[in-house]
Amino acid sequence: MSLLVRLTLAFMALVSLVVVVGLTSFVNTRQLGTAVATLRSKSGVDLKHLDLDAVSLEIEGTWSPSGHFVASDVEVHPGQRRPKLRGKIQELDETSRTITLYGTPVHVRADTTFGGNDSSRAFERLRVGDHVEVICLVEGGDWVARDIRSEGIKQSNKVKGTPTAARLEGASPPEIEIYGLVVVIEPPGDDAPESALGRIETATQMALALNEFQASAYEVVGASRSRGPGDRPATPRAAGPGAAERLDAAVERFEHHLRRAEKADGEGMANRWLGPLARDGRALGEYARVLNERFASDRMSARAYLDEELEPFVEGELLPPVYGYLGYAQERLGGQLRWIVDRNATTTRVALATSVVAALAAAVLGFLVWRSISGPIQVLHAAAVRIGEGHLDTRVELGSKDEIGVLASAFNTMAHELGATTVSVENLEGIFDSMAGALIIFGADGAISNMNRA
Known part of the structure; x- marks a missing residue:
């Protein structure tokens, strides 16, 4: 098995462990979220006891032809937030650069971004019926688009923002307004699941x-x-x-x-x-x-x-x-509360145990990969030292066919050729000394660098 394959498998094993830890945590978190959701009363959010000026509402529902948005689900978030509309474009006026969602005209200005990017011609590509998500601000009662997204958004209908008016007492069903957009809070029917x-x-x-x-x-x-x-x-x-x-x-x-x-x-x-x-x-x-x-x-x-x-x-x-x-x-x-507490403790234990196993597995894999690389390299280093000491018959036998095995084979070839070259020099010196005539070798500076025994 090549070194690249071993490193790839080790990396994939580590990634798999991380994925297992993540999936385990995700599944347990979803189960806890579902269990907590079953505790909620089906009567919905009690808006009468909320400080509507200090919260923002995230409302899913449908548009009614009678001219208001009918809420089917309401979530409350602390703090005021910019209005956001998600739904189909009902009308589009290219002259005034206005799109209408839920009966609310939204002006598209020159500085409006599309998906976070500046695009002067993106407005021309919008069509009636397109499903978009528009982050807005309200200036002088007029809705202005800050960013428009048409890709990668959910297909649900949603209105989000801080209520500017409310009719909760005596109104059946209760209503709120977000800068003129009327939202009717429909009470859930008797067929809703009890909690x-x-x-x-x-x-x-x-x-x-x-x-x-x-x-x-x-x-x-x-x-x-x-x-x-x-x-x-x-x-x-x-x-x-x-x-x-x-x-x-x-x-x-x-x-x-x-x-x-x-x-x-x-x-x-x-x-x-x-x-x-x-x-x-x-x-x-x-x-x-x-x-x-x-x-x-x-x-x-x-x-x-x-x-x-x-x-x-x-x-x-x-x-x-x-x-x-x-x-x-x-x-x-x-x-149910005891189950949630126990499940939360189990989730913590499972996440901790999985993390420990992942850490141990990473350590073992790292050690095995390190040993598979460092061992042969140490053998090569020892062989190189012996050759440096004059033991030209030193050879390396690793028995592997990976990159380090190829390196060992090249090392053995080098040692063999080095031994052959060294023997040839010794033979040449023997011939040089056995010559009957005198042979003197001068260097470049004119000094004698070598001579035979004759």
Whole structure:
């Protein structure tokens, strides 16, 4: 095996080890990322509790013909960032050098770069329907392109930037604006996959809905909920304004979250709590209807119905399984968090072990390659020293056919020819001394440099 092949194989082995380490880390990181993503609540980002002036939003979605961008996924990043649009060019005006994305005209100036490069004629190559990514700045309300890329970009539609206006309270669905570009934040549908945090949120919302139901029921009969044991119920007052509507809304909200829980965990261990809820929870609306009817005909009867039937039903039949489901969701979350922690520790150990193995393998490969080169070179060096000492019969036997073997063969040839040349000189000196006549050799300066014995 030639030296070049050995060095190439050693290099490829080292590269393979590095690739293995990188792939191992990448796979484990992806698994951790997926596990962390499953913890997210499917309800999406709560924009109401964000300081929108201090963050930038990265929004994927689609353009609606009604004139706004409909978000399907929202990511929040700290700090303000320049607006960025990614999508198809809807309109192109060569006269004003303007392209339109998502209904927003973007001016292309002379200093606009294309893929980071200056190109004065790149604008002429743009066409309507081209998928581009445009980094923008906004000057005086006008969008200006700083850089336009049309190659090597994802085919998804994206809007990125810091919100300049928001309509989150009372708007359904909520909306934000990025320098005039309206983005509608669509809530996820009921068919979205539930997550660990989503289960906790669902259970919490069911408990809150039941508490709201109880409070509204007492408002309906015009009584206070706080009453000590043995106290006689006070004479009911007039129902509070909107109490009946809040009672019905609480029932609707409870049933909505119950359906979400059934969709996520209708089978398996959670059915221990969802089964009773599905059986008894449907009766909550009937209890509300009866309470309203009794209050309309006999307020004292409505109060008695609330204390003797409705309240025990909620406290004894609905709230315990709701809290049981909440505990189940918390256990699921704890299990996922433990898995993530264990997986992270495993990833660290695997990366460390793989790095150690790679380092040891690199050391072994380096030693083997060094020995395969340095050993023959030391043999050649020793042979050269012996020849210098006059041992012209010295030969090198390496037995390899690589580059060093070729060098050894050339060395042996040199030693053989050197021995032959040296013998010829000795024979010539013998002939020189055996001549009968005198033979004197003068140097260039006229001095005698040699003579025979005659």
